[in-house]
Amino acid sequence: MRQLGIVDPELGAILDREAARQELTLELIASESFVPPAIMEVQGSLLTNKYAEGYPGQRYHGGCQFIDALESLAIGRAMALFGAEHANVQPHSGVNANLAVYQAVLQPGDTILAMDLKHGGHLSHGSKASLTGRVYRGVHYGVRPDTERVDLDQVRALAREHRPRLLVTGASAYPRILDYPAFREIADEVGALLLTDMAHIAGLVAAGVLPSPVPHCHFVTSTTTKTLRGARGGFILCREEFAPAVDKAIFPGTQGGPILQNVAAKALTFKLAGTESFARYARNTVANAAALARNLTDRGYRIVSGGTDNHLLLVDLRPKGLTGDVAERALESVDIMVNKNLIPFDPEKPTVTSGIRIGLGALTTRGFGEKDMPVLGELLDRALQGRGDEKVLKDVKGQVLDLCLAHPLYCRFGEGDGLLD
Ligand SMILES: Cc1ncc(COP(=O)(O)O)c(C=O)c1O
Numbered sequence: 001m002r003q004l005g006i007v008d009p010e011l012g013a014i015l016d017r018e019a020a021r022q023e024l025t026l027e028l029i030a031s032e033s034f035v036p037p038a039i040m041e042v043q044g045s046l047l048t049n050k051y052a053e054g055y056p057g058q059r060y061h062g063g064c065q066f067i068d069a070l071e072s073l074a075i076g077r078a079m080a081l082f083g084a085e086h087a088n089v090q091p092h093s094g095v096n097a098n099l100a101v102y103q104a105v106l107q108p109g110d111t112i113l114a115m116d117l118k119h120g121g122h123l124s125h126g127s128k129a130s131l132t133g134r135v136y137r138g139v140h141y142g143v144r145p146d147t148e149r150v151d152l153d154q155v156r157a158l159a160r161e162h163r164p165r166l167l168v169t170g171a172s173a174y175p176r177i178l179d180y181p182a183f184r185e186i187a188d189e190v191g192a193l194l195l196t197d198m199a200h201i202a203g204l205v206a207a208g209v210l211p212s213p214v215p216h217c218h219f220v221t222s223t224t225t226k227t228l229r230g231a232r233g234g235f236i237l238c239r240e241e242f243a244p245a246v247d248k249a250i251f252p253g254t255q256g257g258p259i260l261q262n263v264a265a266k267a268l269t270f271k272l273a274g275t276e277s278f279a280r281y282a283r284n285t286v287a288n289a290a291a292l293a294r295n296l297t298d299r300g301y302r303i304v305s306g307g308t309d310n311h312l313l314l315v316d317l318r319p320k321g322l323t324g325d326v327a328e329r330a331l332e333s334v335d336i337m338v339n340k341n342l343i344p345f346d347p348e349k350p351t352v353t354s355g356i357r358i359g360l361g362a363l364t365t366r367g368f369g370e371k372d373m374p375v376l377g378e379l380l381d382r383a384l385q386g387r388g389d390e391k392v393l394k395d396v397k398g399q400v401l402d403l404c405l406a407h408p409l410y411c412r413f414g415e416g417d418g419l420l421d
Contacts, residue, residue, distance in 0.1 A: 025335040028358045048261050088246050102136060112126040166192060202222040222234060229273075230273070231262050304344065
């Protein structure tokens with residue numbers, strides 16, 4: 001940052017302002033997390049200078065002996081952390097990881113059966129708005145209207161009808177445990193391969209807080225961000241028999257050279273995710289999400305599916321006469337960050353929505369615990385109910401600032417270093 005301030009003060013000032021924003025706002029966006037400074041150190045390292053197309057021992061560039069060591073370290077750690085037979089740590093992102101699995105096992109026009117975007121699925125699971133829904137034929141299942149949990153009867157019926165080559169599970173906005181053995185049974189019945197995209201919950205799986213999809217799936221994809229709290233990027237786990245196809249699908253299939261500073265940061269991410277302090281963070285994240293869900297229920301909000309098993313909750317705002325876009329803006333005005341989100345069977349458009357999605361990973365990293373959830377619930381409620389009332393909003397914003405200062409992130413203002421362990 002010191003160099004940047006001299007070389008490009010304009011850009012440096014923007015980064016300084018973003019640093020202050022992260023420090024002085026409450027982050028409740030479920031796909032965000034705060035990485036330890038050592039991860040940023042690796043991602044900002046001289047590894048950015050190196051090219052290394054290919055894989056350890058089989059490169060298309062010279063001078064890769066140390067790069068081979070670091071990629072092998074990342075692969076070994078990913079396999080050990082998740083108990084996988086093979087890992088590819090080169091995907092630049094979660095979407096790239098999914099694209100590569102599709103490229104490895106599908107032909108254009110093949111059918112993917114995956115969770116509906118409107119019920120919590122992801123764009124890269126065959127949505128028409130994504131390349132994945134144009135190259136492949138996306139068929140989508142959803143949740144049951146009564147329980148708001150995945151409708152396995154519908155999954156089975158659609159699988160029998162459409163005979164997908166790939167059955168996909170995993171989501172961006174689904175608060176409940178997925179039944180991987182049941183998905184595998186359905187996949188086997190119709191001769192499909194099973195992919196779980198665990199991007200949101202990978203950290204909770206690594207810590208053993210949620211069941212692992214790995215033993216039940218042919219492929220597991222993920223980001224290293226979100227609850228895994230690490231490097232920007234993605235990775236793929238798969239059965240040994242699919243390793244050559246997956247590796248070829250990443251390079252040369254869908255990517256060029258790996259982003260080596262990210263590959264190294266993934267190695268560190270996997271190491272940190274195996275520690276007891278990470279397991280504590282994962283347990284606390286889930287406990288915090290459950291506690292906030294209870295508190296908001298007591299305040300008259302409806303929590304989709306009645307609660308949560310993981311790091312996130314979906315809040316149906318209709319009982320309060322609010323929409324997601326209004327709520328997102330009201331909360332942002334008091335420095336609380338959430339995102340508007342469709343809820344299952346939402347009557348509103350995706351740009352409006354009836355809900356917000358709240359994730360507890362980032363605040364848990366800042367040291368927020370169960371005892372803080374009633375305070376958080378109260379601030380959320382006061383900002384939402386008091387929107388338009390300058391006095392209430394000013395008061396809430398002041399309390400948000402006090403909470404941020406009491407839970408320092410990277411800077412302990414006036415007291416030396418921040419807290420991340
Ligand atoms: C389930 C799921 N898969 C994939 C992705 C995409 O990850 P990326 O933004 O790294 O491409 C996301 C991101 O939100 C996600 O929630």
